[in-house]
Amino acid sequence: MEKVRVGIVGLGRLGKIHAKNLSEAIQGCELVAACSVVPAELTYAVEELGVQETFTDYQKMVESPFIDAVFIVSPSGFHCEQIQVAMAHGKHVFSEKPIGLSIADIQQTVNVIAEHPSQVFMLGFMRRYDESYQYAKKLVEAGELGEITLVRCYGIDPSSGMESFVKFAGASDSGGLFVDMSIHDIDLIRWFTKKEVSKVWAIGKNAAYPELDKVGELETGAAMMQLEDNTMALLVAGRNCQHGYHVETELIGTKGMLRIAAAPEKNLVTVMNQEGVVRPCSQNFPERFREAFINEAREFIQCIQEKRQPEVNAFDGLQSTRIALACKKSCETNQLVDILKD
Ligand SMILES: NC(=O)c1ccc[n+]([C@@H]2O[C@H](COP(=O)([O-])OP(=O)(O)OC[C@H]3O[C@@H](n4cnc5c(N)ncnc54)[C@H](O)[C@@H]3O)[C@@H](O)[C@H]2O)c1
Known part of the structure; x- marks a missing residue:
């Protein structure tokens, strides 16, 4: 060929x-x-x-x-x-x-x-092609968790990447924290549940990095979502993770729960030294999602x-951005956004 x-x-x-x-x-x-x-x-x-x-x-x-x-x-x-x-x-x-x-x-x-x-x-949306996410998806599809009632996601960039991020955000419009970062979690919520989000309420806070204010970016944001059948989703996004690159997903179902990267471990190595028992942490997206x-x-x-x-197609792109923009609007207006009516 x-x-x-x-x-x-x-x-x-x-x-x-x-x-x-x-x-x-x-x-x-x-x-x-x-x-x-x-x-x-x-x-x-x-x-x-x-x-x-x-x-x-x-x-x-x-x-x-x-x-x-x-x-x-x-x-x-x-x-x-x-x-x-x-x-x-x-x-x-x-x-x-x-x-x-x-x-x-x-x-x-x-x-x-x-x-x-x-x-x-x-x-x-490369997380769909990560081995652990694919394994979790198979369990969900096989009904191992029963009906999903709640999805909880963390997506927090390392603070060590702050300088490069501020440069990236200053040079062009990233879309903001929810569109740039949470969009992966929003895609996972839709992918795992096969449901659309109907309502969102999002909030945020800048505390440690005034340079983020200058480029109009949020340091930490959170959103609570209701899906069309009342399934719930919670997400936390951020740019200030001190221990590395923290991407974690939890699915709660009627028959069981699962967590993907409950602690964002780099690999299977445990180091025992004067610091105690140390599990090295995943440091950035190229490392965590290399495969x-x-x-x-x-x-x-x-x-x-x-x-x-x-x-993964263009409609997934449209829907995920629609939800991320609703989070941005909710955060900016401090109001719940009804996506179906917006
Ligand atoms: N999947 C993920 O996890 C993930 C991670 C990081 C970035 N991204 C996405 O990848 C994209 C790029 O992000 P990045 O961090 O690599 O950005 P970057 O700022 O580091 O790089 C942008 C590149 O685009 C080029 N460029 C800018 N304007 C151009 C133009 N008019 N014509 C041709 N080239 C132009 C620049 O020369 C540079 O090579 C963004 O959309 C970002 O959201 C996705």
Whole structure:
């Protein structure tokens, strides 16, 4: 089978990871082009990854007849337009989350994607491709927990990444804590329960990092949600985790409960020393979800080769962003938001 020729846009914090995976870890594809507005990133792509063609203009890369698919890892405000342009030029598209920052733009993008059913579209909700989340999903589907009554999620970035985050948030619109960070948890809530969220009440507090105020970002946020059948969800999101990268999910059902990463352990090692009994902690998203990023890219390439669509789609992008934006609105207005009426 011919190799899928991929062009990537964005070679920042996450773009470099995807680019390396596509070049070195995924069979059946070849990273042939890269686009960025930062010259050093293009030099990296050529010298470290052997990319043949580089672009500073995304439109020009997408017009190239030598690429079959694009990987969009640019700042979130570019995703909708870049997805639409790639679709119009006959390319398969992988886009990082969130699919977009406004419902009107996302709806238009969903429509454009729907007009091109033979082109693969996949959204980067990589947690669905993590081994532990997949194991939990199988248990839920097998009915091991009974009916789910509550989902509790923590998604807290390490404070060690604050400087790089403030730079990222200052340079472009991230969408804010709920759209940028909680969107993964919101996707998991929908994925595990197969239900839509109907009402949210969200709150937040900035305490330790005044630099977050300057870029209009929230340090810690929380939301309580009611789903359409009264299933409940609680989420905590943040940028100030002192012990590392804390992503934890709990499902409570009528027959049992499960927790994924109840403590965000790095691996199976326990260190016993003068500090006591120490379980090293997962430090950042590239480390925690290293395999998941590879698995999702592999799935994207296989979907193209097997002419099928992935499980995670544009509608998931629309719904998750709708809920995340409702959290943002609720937090800003200090009011409960009824998503069905909003
Ligand atoms: N799945 C996850 O867990 C996860 C984690 C981190 C980031 N992300 C998402 O990935 C995206 C990128 O995040 P990041 O942290 O890598 O950002 P970043 O700021 O580190 O990198 C952004 C990249 O986009 C490029 N760029 C900016 N404007 C451009 C333009 N007009 N044309 C071409 N390239 C342009 C920059 O040169 C840079 O290479 C965001 O949408 C973010 O939400 C997802």
